[in-house]
Amino acid sequence: MNTIHTPEPTLRALGVSKSYTTGRLRTPVLDELSLSIDSGALTLISGPSGCGKSTLLTILSGLQGVDQGQVHALGDDLGLLDKPALERFRLRHTGFVFQDFSLFPALKACEQVELPLYYLGMSRSRAQECARQALDEVGLSSHRHLRPAELSGGEKQRVALARAIAKKPQLLFADEPTSALDAGNGQIVIDILHGIARNHGTTVLCVSHDARLIRHADRVLCMEDGRILQDSRTFPNIACPQ
Amino acid sequence: MIALARKTLIYEWRRFMPVAFAVGFACLLQLLQVSLVLGIFKSASVQVSGSSAQLWVGYPGTATVNLGRPIPEGVEALLRMDSAVTRVEPFWWEDGNWLGAKGNVAVSISGISPDPDGLLYAHVLAPAIRARLREADSVIVDRADLDELGVTVGDSASVNGHRVHVVAESRGLRSLSGINVLASLETARRLAPDTTEAGRPTYFVAQLGDPRNADMVAARLCCQPAFGPYQVWTAADFARRSELYWLLDTGAGAGVLFLSVIVLAAGAAISGQALMAAVAGSVREYAMLNALGVGLGNLRWVVLEQALWVGTAGLVGAAILGALLLAIAQSQDVPVVFNAYVTLACILVALCVTGVSGLAAVRTLRHAEPAMLLR
Numbered sequence: 001m002n003t004i005h006t007p008e009p010t011l012r013a014l015g016v017s018k019s020y021t022t023g024r025l026r027t028p029v030l031d032e033l034s035l036s037i038d039s040g041a042l043t044l045i046s047g048p049s050g051c052g053k054s055t056l057l058t059i060l061s062g063l064q065g066v067d068q069g070q071v072h073a074l075g076d077d078l079g080l081l082d083k084p085a086l087e088r089f090r091l092r093h094t095g096f097v098f099q100d101f102s103l104f105p106a107l108k109a110c111e112q113v114e115l116p117l118y119y120l121g122m123s124r125s126r127a128q129e130c131a132r133q134a135l136d137e138v139g140l141s142s143h144r145h146l147r148p149a150e151l152s153g154g155e156k157q158r159v160a161l162a163r164a165i166a167k168k169p170q171l172l173f174a175d176e177p178t179s180a181l182d183a184g185n186g187q188i189v190i191d192i193l194h195g196i197a198r199n200h201g202t203t204v205l206c207v208s209h210d211a212r213l214i215r216h217a218d219r220v221l222c223m224e225d226g227r228i229l230q231d232s233r234t235f236p237n238i239a240c241p242q
Numbered sequence: 243m244i245a246l247a248r249k250t251l252i253y254e255w256r257r258f259m260p261v262a263f264a265v266g267f268a269c270l271l272q273l274l275q276v277s278l279v280l281g282i283f284k285s286a287s288v289q290v291s292g293s294s295a296q297l298w299v300g301y302p303g304t305a306t307v308n309l310g311r312p313i314p315e316g317v318e319a320l321l322r323m324d325s326a327v328t329r330v331e332p333f334w335w336e337d338g339n340w341l342g343a344k345g346n347v348a349v350s351i352s353g354i355s356p357d358p359d360g361l362l363y364a365h366v367l368a369p370a371i372r373a374r375l376r377e378a379d380s381v382i383v384d385r386a387d388l389d390e391l392g393v394t395v396g397d398s399a400s401v402n403g404h405r406v407h408v409v410a411e412s413r414g415l416r417s418l419s420g421i422n423v424l425a426s427l428e429t430a431r432r433l434a435p436d437t438t439e440a441g442r443p444t445y446f447v448a449q450l451g452d453p454r455n456a457d458m459v460a461a462r463l464c465c466q467p468a469f470g471p472y473q474v475w476t477a478a479d480f481a482r483r484s485e486l487y488w489l490l491d492t493g494a495g496a497g498v499l500f501l502s503v504i505v506l507a508a509g510a511a512i513s514g515q516a517l518m519a520a521v522a523g524s525v526r527e528y529a530m531l532n533a534l535g536v537g538l539g540n541l542r543w544v545v546l547e548q549a550l551w552v553g554t555a556g557l558v559g560a561a562i563l564g565a566l567l568l569a570i571a572q573s574q575d576v577p578v579v580f581n582a583y584v585t586l587a588c589i590l591v592a593l594c595v596t597g598v599s600g601l602a603a604v605r606t607l608r609h610a611e612p613a614m615l616l617r
Binding site: 054057058061063064084087088089090091092094095096098100102103104105106107111114115116118119147163164175 | 243244246249250252253254524526527529530531532533534535536537538540612613615616
């Protein structure tokens, strides 16, 4: 078992194992992995395709259960929560950004951001104010009335980011957030993610094989074959296997 | 709250159009089918519903108006003796063989009073046209039957071997039970086949001073064995009896019911599949909302709301098209009956179909797993 310990963790995995079964074939993805992640930092998990980094993100965010081990997020043992409780946990505490922006074609940028806030029970005026602030933070105030079809790829990802941060989550998970973007837009998204961690004290956990992200991360975890091979807080000299 | 369901429908209306079409057509088919069936079966009692009499007296156990048998003439006296009765008329109903330009056609001869205030067919025959029956050997037929009889107004033909003249045409006489040929009582007697029962009317109809007493008077007039075999019905009862005979005893009702179930099942299946396809197009966005913590229960409501909006849009289209088609049918003398309750029932059934489709589409959300968004 490889253990990496950091003080005051907001996310903690203890001896986590996970495998997928297809027919009679069982494929182990995570192998007794333990890990702690701090708040206020952008932590990057990098590694080659199939190394288990996305599976680790789904487990730490409560999107998927484990076969073995424990996951603690903000002090809650996620393994003890049922599906509705996990949904409530995610609604209150987590934001997500995925490579595919998953925006509703019919909604304007401000509506995309407001939508999840209403499910939190926010009033209309409060939701609109939070959405405005989030769009400000990602630099899209002037695009608030545009629909996805009228936005570039980078702008769509920034709207998705605004949607994720509008409720001021303590945990922000990003899966390949820059992979579909050009260099310029990728850089903007990286800077925003970094700023969110620094300015709001948010725990930002990012999974990517985009080498551009490494030098912007506060901490880089290199994974291979379901295990963490390297944990570095001294970037940018680290080189993870791709 | 953002009206996600409605905004998506409006913005992506092309994606949801097949669902609206499926629901709309299912409703339209139901509505037209029921209107046609009601119209056709209603036509089976046109002699009753088209007349202004409140009481009908015929042979006991007569199942439908066209299956009447002659009754004793003395019954007329019984009716006239009742103080509630203000007018009595005999009604001759005979089978006939029409020989026109197109050959032999089986017809039913209605012998009625040609008086302007005659009770029989009072609602479908204008007094001026009715008066033409006073001419010797004159008959009136429905304009929709002229072609089948091979005549036009002014032509002559033969009924049961007697010469008749078509002096006018009418509207609304088309009946499920066959072609109606209207004649005066005298003409009808002459045209009747020479049988032992000839000369006796098939029915007597009566008008009451107060139509609200119809049930009470019918009950009072029944069961007088001294007057021979007869039975008294209120007009509403006799019309319903005739319609139910055609609907239930001829097997037509079972056929219609079977067809309705098929239409409903097909509508539900098609709209369900179309809605599932439309919902599947948004499954990644729903998965994203679920990742952000929006519960599947909330997402199900969005899908159901979409289904109901699409259904409503389909129903509006069906209503417009249905009104148009019913108007065309009526203009072509196709017997259709527009009934507000029936329309409401069709709309409710269509909304149920939409609800079932929505529930089927909700199952698509099983695929809205947030993990699917990961690369």
